[in-house]
Amino acid sequence: MRDTHLDEEAPVSAADPNLYLDLGPFPLASGHVLPEARLAYQTAGTLNAAKDNAVLLPHMYSGTADFMHAFIGEGRPLDPSRYFFVLPAQLGSGTSSSPSNTPPPYDRGSFPAVATSDDVRAQHRLVTEHLGIERLVMVSGWSMGGQQTLEWAVRYPEVVERAVPFAATLRNPDHCTVFCDLHTDALRSDPAWNGGSYERSSDVHVGLRRHAQAFALMGASSHMYRAEAWRELGFTSRDGFVQGFLQAYFLPMDPNDLLCQARKWRSSDVALEHGGDLAAAVARVTAKVTDVAFTGDLFFPPEDIRNDAALIPGATYEEIGSVWGHFTMFNLRAEDTAQIDAVYAKALADA
Amino acid sequence: MRDTHLDEEAPVSAADPNLYLDLGPFPLASGHVLPEARLAYQTAGTLNAAKDNAVLLPHMYSGTADFMHAFIGEGRPLDPSRYFFVLPAQLGSGTSSSPSNTPPPYDRGSFPAVATSDDVRAQHRLVTEHLGIERLVMVSGWSMGGQQTLEWAVRYPEVVERAVPFAATLRNPDHCTVFCDLHTDALRSDPAWNGGSYERSSDVHVGLRRHAQAFALMGASSHMYRAEAWRELGFTSRDGFVQGFLQAYFLPMDPNDLLCQARKWRSSDVALEHGGDLAAAVARVTAKVTDVAFTGDLFFPPEDIRNDAALIPGATYEEIGSVWGHFTMFNLRAEDTAQIDAVYAKALADA
Numbered sequence: 001m002r003d004t005h006l007d008e009e010a011p012v013s014a015a016d017p018n019l020y021l022d023l024g025p026f027p028l029a030s031g032h033v034l035p036e037a038r039l040a041y042q043t044a045g046t047l048n049a050a051k052d053n054a055v056l057l058p059h060m061y062s063g064t065a066d067f068m069h070a071f072i073g074e075g076r077p078l079d080p081s082r083y084f085f086v087l088p089a090q091l092g093s094g095t096s097s098s099p100s101n102t103p104p105p106y107d108r109g110s111f112p113a114v115a116t117s118d119d120v121r122a123q124h125r126l127v128t129e130h131l132g133i134e135r136l137v138m139v140s141g142w143s144m145g146g147q148q149t150l151e152w153a154v155r156y157p158e159v160v161e162r163a164v165p166f167a168a169t170l171r172n173p174d175h176c177t178v179f180c181d182l183h184t185d186a187l188r189s190d191p192a193w194n195g196g197s198y199e200r201s202s203d204v205h206v207g208l209r210r211h212a213q214a215f216a217l218m219g220a221s222s223h224m225y226r227a228e229a230w231r232e233l234g235f236t237s238r239d240g241f242v243q244g245f246l247q248a249y250f251l252p253m254d255p256n257d258l259l260c261q262a263r264k265w266r267s268s269d270v271a272l273e274h275g276g277d278l279a280a281a282v283a284r285v286t287a288k289v290t291d292v293a294f295t296g297d298l299f300f301p302p303e304d305i306r307n308d309a310a311l312i313p314g315a316t317y318e319e320i321g322s323v324w325g326h327f328t329m330f331n332l333r334a335e336d337t338a339q340i341d342a343v344y345a346k347a348l349a350d351a
Numbered sequence: 352m353r354d355t356h357l358d359e360e361a362p363v364s365a366a367d368p369n370l371y372l373d374l375g376p377f378p379l380a381s382g383h384v385l386p387e388a389r390l391a392y393q394t395a396g397t398l399n400a401a402k403d404n405a406v407l408l409p410h411m412y413s414g415t416a417d418f419m420h421a422f423i424g425e426g427r428p429l430d431p432s433r434y435f436f437v438l439p440a441q442l443g444s445g446t447s448s449s450p451s452n453t454p455p456p457y458d459r460g461s462f463p464a465v466a467t468s469d470d471v472r473a474q475h476r477l478v479t480e481h482l483g484i485e486r487l488v489m490v491s492g493w494s495m496g497g498q499q500t501l502e503w504a505v506r507y508p509e510v511v512e513r514a515v516p517f518a519a520t521l522r523n524p525d526h527c528t529v530f531c532d533l534h535t536d537a538l539r540s541d542p543a544w545n546g547g548s549y550e551r552s553s554d555v556h557v558g559l560r561r562h563a564q565a566f567a568l569m570g571a572s573s574h575m576y577r578a579e580a581w582r583e584l585g586f587t588s589r590d591g592f593v594q595g596f597l598q599a600y601f602l603p604m605d606p607n608d609l610l611c612q613a614r615k616w617r618s619s620d621v622a623l624e625h626g627g628d629l630a631a632a633v634a635r636v637t638a639k640v641t642d643v644a645f646t647g648d649l650f651f652p653p654e655d656i657r658n659d660a661a662l663i664p665g666a667t668y669e670e671i672g673s674v675w676g677h678f679t680m681f682n683l684r685a686e687d688t689a690q691i692d693a694v695y696a697k698a699l700a701d702a
Contacts, residue, residue, distance in 0.1 A: 174576035174589050182564050189540045189561065213533045222652045225525035238525050301573045
């Protein structure tokens with residue numbers, strides 16, 4: 001268990017790339033108060049004196065702040081010589097307050113439910129109170145990071161100048177909820193899960209493998225398997241890909257942390273705090289929104305995102321992608337990264 | 352356990368609509384010989400004196416011969432006043448030789464693997480040896496019934512005049528195999544499955560429910576959930592549909608029987624006995640093939656079926672369907688049935 005009272009500015013060790021903001025007792029949307037909550041984050045680039053060059057990049061399910069560095073680079077649209085990037089870690093992802101790092105009685109399977117809005121309120125405190133930033137040039141993320149992006153645009157229109165959600169919807173699609181129910185049940189199906197009270201996360205490896213199988217099914221498109229695009233990653237068989245890519249990716253993770261995130265994903269809905277009135281919620285948006293779908297995405301199909309874009313005032317709809325479907329954002333093909341960069345270049349053209 | 356030595360022509364009881372053909376010791380593609388194998392079947396209509404009005408309708412995964420009656424009706428393209436319909440039951444489906452009705456040592460989890468070609472060879476004996484039919488006006492089925500239809504066209508071109516597979520491919524798509532791995536593992540994930548040695552199939556209800564969830568995810572399209580088309584079936588919530596439709600459908604079934612069928616489905620490939628040479632296999636086809644895809648089908652996507660149709664000599668590609676995706680063939684909407692009937696009318700126009 002890490003000490004939750006950390007110096008706010010210094011990484012805990014040379015090996016830990018994260019900074020930590022102590023949030024103190026943090027009230028959650030559920031009504032629970034999480035005592036001694038903390039938000040992990042990373043940064044890239046330099047905040048200018050006017051504090052008007054900040055970009056916020058929340059990450060996806062199962063990810064960490066590390067992941068979002070993949071879109072940042074000198075000479076690329078997300079250029080650290082121009083922008084200051086803030087990469088917050090999701091609550092429940094293992095570095096920010098999570099089932100795996102919170103002391104009893106809020107530990108492991110007893111960690112309270114977290115909502116997308118909780119992350120966004122915590123990130124808002126980081127950005128405004130802690131970093132002193134009043135306006136964000138852009139908020140952008142993929143999947144659950146995209147859900148947070150949309151929540152930002154609805155909740156804090158006065159802060160968000162541009163919102164670029166990739167593969168995410170205002171309200172989790174029902175079919176995607178059926179998927180969340182399946183992959184969370186896959187984790188819990190392992191008797192070693194034991195209601196969340198396992199000793200070591202690796203004890204739940206059977207559940208983690210089943211969970212990986214669900215992502216093997218839904219993360220990429222049928223076209224990817226037809227084209228055997230997994231060969232591009234160096235695998236020599238389909239099953240070798242499922243094991244060497246998906247199982248290898250998920251096996252080191254903590255099941256309770258994944259379940260905490262999945263519960264948040266499943267319930268994500270920008271209208272939750274607007275009495276379920278989606279029109280009222282999106283009417284708040286003043287950011288320039290670029291709503292990006294991936295062709296063949298089985299989690300957040302293009303049709304759902306196109307419908308969202310039609311609801312959001314002034315939003316632009318973009319569809320890109322490859323055989324990788326939802327996994328397009330994993331940068332598995334250079335042309336996927338190029339398409340994502342092109343979206344960023346266009347979204348930031350007037351920045 | 353039913354006696355496998357049954358009168359070949361008489362139903363076992365008033366409650367059993369099936370006829371049974373005793374196949375004797377039946378050699379399987381795997382090399383195993385299934386002793387005292389039997390094939391259950393049903394018929395509709397009357398075989399004419401020339402024996403040239405027969406249509407064979409193999410059924411899908413989890414189905415029974417009962418199901419295929421749904422496409423037969425006076426005044427419809429599959430008219431029992433004109434055609435004689437033979438509705439064979441799959442090996443492994445509970446009436447033909449199956450894990451659930453075979454005595455030790457071939458019982459339950461120890462039932463040998465069955466291939467699509469085994470069903471088709473058994474059905475060929477029924478049609479030619481037992482019923483004395485030399486030519487079939489048409490073979491047609493859905494999903495695994497479509498896999499059998501394609502196997503018929505490749506294996507017995509001299510018998511099949513028309514082949515109309517719905518939502519099936521010459522070789523199971525890799526993505527569909529990933530799905531089979533997921534839903535079979537869902538069944539086996541229940542500790543009560545116990546390697547197939549449970550006492551009562553209802554003991555494995557948790558596994559059967561998990562298996563149902565996989566079909567809730569993949570059987571219909573994302574569009575169906577977006578449109579809440581489950582309301583048309585009388586359900587008042589998404590979860591009510593999953594429980595009341597999918598769980599209710601699968602819960603009465605036998606897990607070993609489902610696993611036997613799924614193993615067959617997963618490995619289905621008309622080229623298996625042609626050294627994997629798909630072109631050589633399809634070159635044998637002389638039937639008039641109408642290859643039918645369902646829009647939004649997540650098991651057998653239209654693109655795979657379109658590719659197949661381009662390979663099969665003279666085949667016609669048709670795409671129909673509704674928000675129900677793979678489940679279009681369940682006749683959940685009157686217009687789905689109407690589209691299927693239209694395909695049959697066209698395929699049989701020159702019959």
